[in-house]
Amino acid sequence: MHINELKRRYSAIYSLGQNCYPSIHLRRLGLRPFAGFLDWNLSHSLSGVNRLIKNDFHNFLLLENLAFTNYWLDGKELAFLDTLNDIESVHDFKSPPNTTTSLPSYPEVKAKYDARIKRFMENANTCELILFVRLGGTYIEIKELEEILEEKVKNQFHILFITEASIPKEPKLTHTCIIQTPITTELCLEDTFWNQVFEGITVETP
Known part of the structure; x- marks a missing residue:
């Protein structure tokens, strides 16, 4: 698909990671009327995202699969990796009250994601046209x-699909527009790039 073919009005728009920046720019441009299921996570591989959607989000962010990985915002937030799905929650668990070994906020966080997943499943069955935005991945992963x-x-x-991976000259993709560019911190932060990408795209408000 050519980028001009994306310039439509959508029933819903979802970021599929790899980091928070697609969601940040969608929100900045008024294209994110509600939160998606991966908005504030790091999805290290598109394969993990694919597996999650394919399995209808079963076993997503289960407490027994969460492993502490890092501190964020000078220790004010704790990052935990869902080791089963290779998806890292980086903004959900505030410190305090959470610690690296105790997550009293977990029920609230899990309920939040369950609600977002439920909304996505409903939208997948009812929306006339949905746009998915993915930063990073391989041709094989996007085809899957x-x-x-x-x-x-x-x-x-x-x-x-924004990627720096090698793409076949004639990709056999029906639904995907590919933008091939180095994925850098500068690119993620650059308003001009995202403004151009999302120009002409609108979304219905719930």
Whole structure:
């Protein structure tokens, strides 16, 4: 797909990671009327995201699979990796009250994600046109994502795939627009780039 084919009005728009920046820019541009299920996480591989969607989010962020990885914001937030799905929560667990070995906020966090997943599953069955935005991944992974979404999304969908990976000259992708560029911190922070990418794209408000 060409980028101009994405310039439509969508029923919903979802970021599929790899980090928070797609969600940040969607919100800045008024294209994120509600939170998605991966907005404030690090999804280290698109394969993990694919597996999560394919399995209908079963066993996502289970307490027994969470492993402490790092401190954020000078120790005010704790990052935990969902080792089963290779997805890292980086902004959900505040410190205090949470510690590296105790998560009293876990029930609230899990309920939040369950609600976001429920909304996505409903949208997948009812929305006329959904846009998915993914930063990072390989051609094989994005092809697999297309195949999974063809099964999970009832109506139409498009994917905006921003990658620095090698892409075949004639990619056999029906729903995906590929932007091939080095993924750097500067790119993630650059308003001009995202403004151009999302120009002409609008979303319905709930």
